[in-house]
Amino acid sequence: MTRVIHTGDTHIGYQQYNSPDRRRDFLEAFRSVVEDAVADDVDAVIHAGDLFHDRRPGLVDLQGTVDVLRTLADADIPFLAVVGNHESKRDAQWLDLFADLGLATRLGAEPILVDDTAFYGLDFVPRSRRDDLTYDFDALPDEAAHASLVSHGLFEPFAHADWDTETALAESTVDFDAVLLGDNHTPDTAEVLDTWVTYCGSTERASASEREDRGYNLVDFEDDEVAISRRGLSSTREFVFVDVELADGEGIDRVQERVRQHDLADAVVIVTVEGEGRPIAPAAIEELAIDRGALVARVNDRRDLPDEDDDVSVSFANPDDAVRERIREMGLSNAALEIDETVRSDDLADSNVRDAVERRVRELLEDDESAFEPAPEREPGDEDVTTVADQLAEETVANGGTDQVDAADADRSANAADSEESAAHDPVEPTEDDAATGSADDADETDADTASLGDFA
Structure with a gap:
């Protein structure tokens, strides 16, 4: 009998x-599978593609993967795998590197014998290239009692299928007892032409649509039978799904009430809103979940809410007006006003602004240090507030509107004014946009039809 763990779609390196x-989490889920393999003393770990989420994994991800694979090697458990669409490269694959290190075997047309079962591999093939694909495999070894094909793609009769399983089996030069697949993140099993075809599912949730527990398959090849069973991973990150159906008149209070009913500690929280209720502010709900200990919080409002105002009026502010208002609010010193004038001068090239400002500051320090004293407190509406921006505006009106001030000059002036104020404050670290993203590199470089189910997240 041959007993193997069938896993795949580990997507190591995915910073979800x-x-x-x-x-x-994605690396640790893979580690959990390997630890189970060692504990159960299985005959091999079969990986059905997408070991990595990207064809250019980071060094830390590579080091972590090597560390996990060494655990298998130390236990004398072979790691047999194919290449998935996410990690596929034009030249040598990462699996080839691991093979050179003695940590993995890349499956292909030549059978790899594990006890009495021969394993063959078929890497992911873009749909545009499948018409020319031949299913030619080397002959089954005499000592092999079973044969299994490992591949990566969306095969029939499962969801989102674009690969004809019957054609693959009928045209293959080997009669397979089982086809072990990756790419579809939902585990499932079916029988096609007297052959068991099975997906192991992903080891971590690559999207909020993957609500079922994550895990892998245990496959036993014994006598004339193939037995496939499912084992869940209990150590993966908890996802808390909060589904809210808002009745007419209900709003954010109802959503927040539902969120408070759950233990959110260290969990990824997905709030899905449907129904006829009032519009909600997703940011407020996500903030509540984070305050209650969630690692990540996301709100999906699936309602098609009507626009409150179909007639949208768009206008653009005058940059001179913006600068003028800002300078009034800041009450800058006379020196700052002169710097403002220098920066905004049409006669001064941008490349010379720095030297000109430095020279003017030196002159002011030598001639009149009082120029750097702050201006007295004044309200923006005071008539005696006069800035360089005001003077320029007056000159423009006096000249019949011909002396237009360039918007870029206004930006330079505003930045110069802001720099004087911001010098008295501590810098603020920028916040990172944590919207879920997908990498453009996830698809095949030459084909637009290489998406996996994980791409639909």
């Missing part, structure tokens, strides 16, 4: 929701 913790 821009969270470093989620990135580590």
Whole structure:
């Protein structure tokens, strides 16, 4: 008898929701599978593709993967795998590197014998290239009692299928007892032409649509039978799904009430809103979940809410007006006003602004240090507030509107004014946008039809 773990779609390196913790979760899920393999003393771990989420995994992800694979090697458990669409490269694959290190075997047309079962491999093939694909495999070894094909793609009769399983089996030069697949993140099993065809599912949730527990398959090849069973991973990151159906008149209070009913500690929280209720502010709900200990919180409002105002009026502010208002509010010193004038001068090239400002500051320090004293407190509406921006505006009106001030000059002046104020404050660290993102590199470089189910997240 041959007993193997069939896993795949580990997507190591996926920084889901821009969270470093989620990135580590994907590696740790793979580690859990390997630890189970060692504990159960299985004959091999079969990986059906998408070991990595990207064809250019980071060094930390590579180091972590090597560390996990060494655990298998130390236990004398072979790691047999194919290449998925996410990690596929034009030249040598990462699996080839691991093979050179003695940590993996890349499956292909030549059978790899594990006890009495021969394993063959078929890497992901873009749909545009499948018409020319031949299913030619080397002959089954005499000592092999079973044969299994490992591949990556969306095969029939499962969801989102674009690969004809019957054609693959009928045209193959080997009669397979089982086809072990990756790419579809939902585990499932079917029988096609007297052959068991099975998906193991992903080891971590690559999208909020993957609500079922994550895990892998245990496959036993014994006598004339193939037995496939499912085992869940209990150590993966908890996802809390909060589904809210808002009745007419209900709003954010009802959603927040439902969120408070759950233990959110260290969980990824997905709030889905449907119904006829009032519009909600997703940011407020996500903030509540984070305050209650969630690692990540996302709100999906699936309602098609009507626009409150179909007639949208768009206008653009005058940059001179913006600068003028800002300078009034800041009460800048006379020196700052002169710097403002220097920066905004049409006669001064941008490349010379720095030197000109430095020279003017030196002159002011030598001639009149009082120029750097703050201006007296004044209200923006005071008539005696006069800035360089005001003077320029007056000159423009006096000249019949011909002396237009360039918007870029206004930006330079505003930045110069802001720099004087911001010098008295501590810098603020920018916040990272943690919207869920997908990498453009996830698809095949030459084909637009290489998406996997995980791409639909």
